[in-house]
Amino acid sequence: MMRLPPFRYFAPKTAREAAKMLADHAADEAMAVAGGTDLYPNMKRRQFTPKVLIGLHRLEESRGIEEDDDGVTIRGMTTLTQVENDEILQAHYPAIAKAARLVSAPILRNMGTIGGNLCIDTRCNYYNQNYEWRKSINFCMKKDGEICWVAPSSPRCWAVSSSDTAPVLMVLDAECTLVGPRRVRRVPVKSLYHLDGIDFLKKERDEILTEIHVPKSNGMRATYLKLRRRDSIDFPILGVAAAIETAKDGTVEKARIVLTAVESAPVQAEKAEALLVGKKLTEEWIDEAAAVAYRPAKPLDNTDLTHAYRKKMARVFVARALRELSRG
Amino acid sequence: MPPTKTDVAPEQSSPAQEAEPLSIIGKPLMKVDAMAKVAGETLFADDLAFPRMVFCKMKRSPHPHARILNVDTSKAEVLPGVLAVLVGSELPIPFGILPVSQDEHALCLDKVRFVGDPVAAVAAVDEETAEAALEHIDVEYKVLPSIMSIEEALADTDEPIHASERIDGNVHKAVTLQFGDVEEGFAEADVVREESFFFEGNTHLPMEQHAAIAVYGADGKMTVWSSTQTPHYVHRAMAKVLEMPPSRVRIIACPNGGGFGGKSDPFNHEMVVAKLSMKTRRPVKITLTREEVFYCHRGRHPVKMWVKTGIKKDGSITAMHFRSFLDGGAYGSYGVASLYYTGALQTVTYKIPRYKFEGLRVFTNKPPCGPKRGHGTVQPRFAIECHLDKLAEEIQKSPLDIRLEKVVEPFSTTANQLKIRTVGLKECLERVAERSDFRKKHRNLPRGRGIAITASSYLTGAGLPIYWNKLPHSGVQLQLDRGGGVTAFCGSTDIGQGSDSVLAYIVAEELGVEVEDVHVVTADTSLTPVDLGSYSSRVTLMTGNAAIQAARRLKPLLLDPAAEKLQVPVERLAMAHGKIFDRQYPEVSMDFAEAVVLAEAKHGTLGSTGSYTPPRSRGRYKGAGVGPSATYSYSACVLELEVDEDTGWVKIEHIWIAHDVGKPINPLLAIGQIEGSVYMGLGEALMEEQVFRKGVHKIPSMLDYKSPTFVDMPPVTSILIETLDPQGPYGAKECGQGPLLPVIPAVPIAIYDAVGVRIDETPVSPDKILKALEGRLAKPTVPEYDFPPPAEVPPMREDS
Amino acid sequence: MKHLLNLSVNGEPVEVAVPLHHTLLEVLREDLRLTGTKHGCELGECGTCTVLVDGEPVLSCLALPIELEGTEITTVEGLTKDGRAHPLQIAFAETGAAQCGYCTPGILLAAKALLGRNPRPTRLEIQEALAGNLCRCTGYIQILQAVERAAAADPADYTKPISV
Numbered sequence A: 001m002m003r004l005p006p007f008r009y010f011a012p013k014t015a016r017e018a019a020k021m022l023a024d025h026a027a028d029e030a031m032a033v034a035g036g037t038d039l040y041p042n043m044k045r046r047q048f049t050p051k052v053l054i055g056l057h058r059l060e061e062s063r064g065i066e067e068d069d070d071g072v073t074i075r076g077m078t079t080l081t082q083v084e085n086d087e088i089l090q091a092h093y094p095a096i097a098k099a100a101r102l103v104s105a106p107i108l109r110n111m112g113t114i115g116g117n118l119c120i121d122t123r124c125n126y127y128n129q130n131y132e133w134r135k136s137i138n139f140c141m142k143k144d145g146e147i148c149w150v151a152p153s154s155p156r157c158w159a160v161s162s163s164d165t166a167p168v169l170m171v172l173d174a175e176c177t178l179v180g181p182r183r184v185r186r187v188p189v190k191s192l193y194h195l196d197g198i199d200f201l202k203k204e205r206d207e208i209l210t211e212i213h214v215p216k217s218n219g220m221r222a223t224y225l226k227l228r229r230r231d232s233i234d235f236p237i238l239g240v241a242a243a244i245e246t247a248k249d250g251t252v253e254k255a256r257i258v259l260t261a262v263e264s265a266p267v268q269a270e271k272a273e274a275l276l277v278g279k280k281l282t283e284e285w286i287d288e289a290a291a292v293a294y295r296p297a298k299p300l301d302n303t304d305l306t307h308a309y310r311k312k313m314a315r316v317f318v319a320r321a322l323r324e325l326s327r328g
Numbered sequence B: 001m002p003p004t005k006t007d008v009a010p011e012q013s014s015p016a017q018e019a020e021p022l023s024i025i026g027k028p029l030m031k032v033d034a035m036a037k038v039a040g041e042t043l044f045a046d047d048l049a050f051p052r053m054v055f056c057k058m059k060r061s062p063h064p065h066a067r068i069l070n071v072d073t074s075k076a077e078v079l080p081g082v083l084a085v086l087v088g089s090e091l092p093i094p095f096g097i098l099p100v101s102q103d104e105h106a107l108c109l110d111k112v113r114f115v116g117d118p119v120a121a122v123a124a125v126d127e128e129t130a131e132a133a134l135e136h137i138d139v140e141y142k143v144l145p146s147i148m149s150i151e152e153a154l155a156d157t158d159e160p161i162h163a164s165e166r167i168d169g170n171v172h173k174a175v176t177l178q179f180g181d182v183e184e185g186f187a188e189a190d191v192v193r194e195e196s197f198f199f200e201g202n203t204h205l206p207m208e209q210h211a212a213i214a215v216y217g218a219d220g221k222m223t224v225w226s227s228t229q230t231p232h233y234v235h236r237a238m239a240k241v242l243e244m245p246p247s248r249v250r251i252i253a254c255p256n257g258g259g260f261g262g263k264s265d266p267f268n269h270e271m272v273v274a275k276l277s278m279k280t281r282r283p284v285k286i287t288l289t290r291e292e293v294f295y296c297h298r299g300r301h302p303v304k305m306w307v308k309t310g311i312k313k314d315g316s317i318t319a320m321h322f323r324s325f326l327d328g329g330a331y332g333s334y335g336v337a338s339l340y341y342t343g344a345l346q347t348v349t350y351k352i353p354r355y356k357f358e359g360l361r362v363f364t365n366k367p368p369c370g371p372k373r374g375h376g377t378v379q380p381r382f383a384i385e386c387h388l389d390k391l392a393e394e395i396q397k398s399p400l401d402i403r404l405e406k407v408v409e410p411f412s413t414t415a416n417q418l419k420i421r422t423v424g425l426k427e428c429l430e431r432v433a434e435r436s437d438f439r440k441k442h443r444n445l446p447r448g449r450g451i452a453i454t455a456s457s458y459l460t461g462a463g464l465p466i467y468w469n470k471l472p473h474s475g476v477q478l479q480l481d482r483g484g485g486v487t488a489f490c491g492s493t494d495i496g497q498g499s500d501s502v503l504a505y506i507v508a509e510e511l512g513v514e515v516e517d518v519h520v521v522t523a524d525t526s527l528t529p530v531d532l533g534s535y536s537s538r539v540t541l542m543t544g545n546a547a548i549q550a551a552r553r554l555k556p557l558l559l560d561p562a563a564e565k566l567q568v569p570v571e572r573l574a575m576a577h578g579k580i581f582d583r584q585y586p587e588v589s590m591d592f593a594e595a596v597v598l599a600e601a602k603h604g605t606l607g608s609t610g611s612y613t614p615p616r617s618r619g620r621y622k623g624a625g626v627g628p629s630a631t632y633s634y635s636a637c638v639l640e641l642e643v644d645e646d647t648g649w650v651k652i653e654h655i656w657i658a659h660d661v662g663k664p665i666n667p668l669l670a671i672g673q674i675e676g677s678v679y680m681g682l683g684e685a686l687m688e689e690q691v692f693r694k695g696v697h698k699i700p701s702m703l704d705y706k707s708p709t710f711v712d713m714p715p716v717t718s719i720l721i722e723t724l725d726p727q728g729p730y731g732a733k734e735c736g737q738g739p740l741l742p743v744i745p746a747v748p749i750a751i752y753d754a755v756g757v758r759i760d761e762t763p764v765s766p767d768k769i770l771k772a773l774e775g776r777l778a779k780p781t782v783p784e785y786d787f788p789p790p791a792e793v794p795p796m797r798e799d800s
Numbered sequence C: 001m002k003h004l005l006n007l008s009v010n011g012e013p014v015e016v017a018v019p020l021h022h023t024l025l026e027v028l029r030e031d032l033r034l035t036g037t038k039h040g041c042e043l044g045e046c047g048t049c050t051v052l053v054d055g056e057p058v059l060s061c062l063a064l065p066i067e068l069e070g071t072e073i074t075t076v077e078g079l080t081k082d083g084r085a086h087p088l089q090i091a092f093a094e095t096g097a098a099q100c101g102y103c104t105p106g107i108l109l110a111a112k113a114l115l116g117r118n119p120r121p122t123r124l125e126i127q128e129a130l131a132g133n134l135c136r137c138t139g140y141i142q143i144l145q146a147v148e149r150a151a152a153a154d155p156a157d158y159t160k161p162i163s164v
């Protein structure tokens, strides 16, 4: 039986309290836990051994989805099941509901939260292994070791950013509220991430993600396509989120394309986005954009299927996402 | 599209000839343990607990290949909560499933041979304490170069994985068998084709992780409960390793939470908990983690294959030459048998008049391979079906006809001296072709969509036991209680396939009682007569026949006094539905229970035994022990799929599968075995692989080792074909392994029909398909090797 | 250090002293000896350990009991009511849906939750609801048939004594 390492457990009622506790117990490597579906497996494999856990499940007003003048607010502790079934999201932001539905499997989605989903650890099949396994290859840079087995000459870790909802929230220009022990700030979801497999979150370790704000859709249409071996359970080995806003005549006014699971952070395909503006989503421009968009994808050999294949698929999936959007 | 309803109605191909109508056999009854299973009452090994029980964890090697210089357990021994620490020198006797490969130790002595090989073990008050104690065991290793592939194993080395005079370097075993002059056959052929294939290794992944509990009693007896498919062989190995008289060792196989061959070896953890129980004088339990289950393995061998076949324009085969190269992993396990199996059954499906087989198994520094569903025959079946599809195309013959015309003759003998009995393969092929509209669809579907037809055969129980002797392979003992209950004792092990139910159905059928009145006591080496175990698809046939014999021996004892009492001639009495009655005047009857009381008064305590030994095989050559079977099952499959040419993604649309089951003892269970086999075959064809990188298992988890989910399973139409085999109980043959075989090759063959590319290796993953579409997929190759000259083939024995 | 927890399992209040870091799976199996709940990975990857919390399926290997105080936990042992089997249990038994039976408790509970919110699911809906529960024996088809059969039965119909 895989078991958790021992820890002390606190269940604060407010995010501010939680943040303070994280700060106070920093020496005990305190961590927040929401659904635990990402953290607990990691703890069982000893990727993390916090001596203190701050459970967020008692936080007041931490769940639910609400519409207001500026758009919609999704509270951090809302489960993925709630996100996928929410009527507001299904009506106005179906891509968010879809991305949530594509996470793992239904039972896990009853437990996993959207806040947790934005903060999940990066993945690598040299890293997502038991302690003994990692020890037998002398560990790696991300945890307890020196070098990166995927790219031995690389100064950084290439573990893969694997959240399904992050790319969709990014193409919708969503922001999130972070509550720290002393300050509250609101930042674009995009700026949560950092291109480094170890230091992948720009959130402070004592900040709690309490809310996600998605601006009014204003005719912005979005979609999300996910590649994985099985139609359930599996993490993305490639994800493509795309959003398009067009003028009446179909001319693209705004385009967003974000790739996930091909780098240590979600990758925005800025060149392709720029290329599309002012164009119509014809087959030619779609292909052109796809040819540009997949370039920043840097999949390596640390997840399922070959990296050359995943890179190729990035192009195919971008084209497919755009084609879907072109159909309105 | 979601799966559609399966055909449960069996197809009759020859008239039933039973005198008495069957009241239980052939009915879709509930399994005897079904309600316990759905209630969560069934106790699997890890569910057991005993007073004072302590927990075991094993310290495992982090190196694929290393010499053990020193094991220091002193720090661990003094930890609070630790009761005992065990090292290899305390259990120095080697063991292994096959008499020829006694090469495993409970804990490694001098060397570790794969990452995960155990070197020490701890018993402690709880699992966490035991696990923590492992960190305090210091093992000093001298790391040795590791051997991770067949090619590396064939290279010269100063440090073979096993140093033994019987082993040449890392070549565990090399064999050559030749039946007839294949060169002459190739000369006669119109078309000769030769090519190579590769079948990747994969593993069983039973949902239940292996567990074992040992209780060494104050009476000096050892009892071990284990998730094992083969309590009899664990009994043998355990007594040997513990150096205890077998008479004082008792092995009880708990219901297995899935086995598929993965729980068929005696395992080191079973020996370890037994010894720790002796040391601590307390019950000791171990439950493996999922990763440790991947280390236990004994799964499908990775096999490189080369095949050369000559055929005439009419499609008949003139000769076949087949070579296999097995990557065996670190220990022998069933490997010698696996090796022979890669060559043994080629001739049992299609007529092959001249046949040559060369096979090689090497040791590598990976978890040992062994038997997985379809043991050793799955890889060659993949190669041969793909190969035959190409041959058919070369001579422009339909893949259905080329198969139909070649099906072996019933009651014939193959080139390699195997005795064939009933053969339902033609019906299987015709039925799946008809149901799927194969003739119309083949080569006529729109691009991207494809269809394939394949065929196969499998054993119904190995004809020879693992230890060659004249003893029965299965025994059943019956005991009657005065209330009319019947207890059937048998060593067979229920791994989910329903062997307990089959035993109960047969006893109930024979004695005319309700299934509910039969109690089964199985898989306990002290209480039950030996049954060799749940492997090689042997249980229904062998236990079934033993049960019939036991029941039929009991019948006269019951009928005799009943006839007296009812004043009816004994020949007129029948037994059914809990009654003994006059066939002419059924109202003249008595309850079964009453007959039991009368019989016991007359004869004393009632009981009987029955046993079964398969017919003697005919071959006398070295290697003839692998392949013979009382009878063979046959399967045919049609598979339709769609390929996305931009991504290489495959969607299986539908599978039609027909299986010659002889006679289904219970059609519901037979269908369940077929559907489960199709599932497992698809997993192997599309995504499952047990692969290694840097000496370690690349993906030892249920997330990364891809087992298809509910949404990945296509609709399946299953068709049961009845041939009423004279060897089988009521005509039954196996159905638990055979139906897996045709599924795997059907995937690449249908892909070829869809998009015109050949994938000659497994798994047939989207990246390979895309590469093939781009013309960049390399063909599999086989190593160079000088096989030994063919063994002499003496003339066959007469039929027995 | 052990912690005294008050849980409600299968309608019964239970007080149990356990270390806080033990998951619900461990507490159910090891402390409460409710061994009907099985496990296949303990990492959230297989669905075998599924139980219901307030009627919704969760993975007990990733659930902390301290967060479940005040909820109602249902395990396979709680599926039978007054000694009578749930229609799903009967359907599974009659359809051959439990081969080795190891994945069965988790699947039964996931299916119960599905039928609770969608009494007449399509086959695709059943497949999707159970998509996180692996079974290595059946190929899933007889399980799907069993769920359909149970859905056709009256959900309140606990007919069969469990001892049959």
Ligand SMILES: Cc1cc2nc3c(=O)[nH]c(=O)nc-3n(C[C@H](O)[C@H](O)[C@H](O)COP(=O)(O)OP(=O)(O)OC[C@H]3O[C@@H](n4cnc5c(N)ncnc54)[C@H](O)[C@@H]3O)c2cc1C
Binding pocket: A031, A032, A033, A034, A035, A036, A037, A038, A039, A040, A041, A056, A076, A077, A080, A102, A103, A104, A105, A108, A111, A112, A113, A114, A115, A116, A117, A118, A119, A120, A121, A162, A163, A164, A165, A207, A208, A209, A210, A233, A234, A235, A236, B703, C043, C044, C045
């Ligand atoms: C088998 C399996 C398959 C999975 N498949 C997918 C998949 O396909 N796609 C996918 O995206 N994910 C997948 N996951 C990962 C994970 O389950 C989900 O991403 C889930 O949404 C994580 O949410 P959680 O609440 O359980 O996070 P937790 O495990 O509780 O937390 C994850 C991390 O985020 C931090 N955190 C959580 N909430 C907050 C907060 N509000 N503020 C600040 N920090 C916080 C935690 O400290 C922790 O570091 C899978 C997991 C498993 C075990």
Ligand code: SF4
Binding pocket: A123, A124, A125, A126, A127, A140, A141, A142, A143, A147, A148, A149, A150, A151, A156, A157, A158, A159, A197, A302
């Ligand atoms: S990318 Fe490199 S450093 Fe990062 S987890 Fe993988 S092996 Fe380790």
Ligand code: FES
Binding pocket: C038, C039, C040, C041, C042, C043, C044, C045, C046, C047, C048, C049, C050, C059, C060, C061, C062
């Ligand atoms: S044991 Fe909980 S999901 Fe596998």
Ligand code: FES
Binding pocket: B207, B257, B258, B496, C097, C098, C099, C100, C101, C102, C103, C104, C134, C135, C136, C137, C138
């Ligand atoms: S019945 Fe054996 S795993 Fe499902």
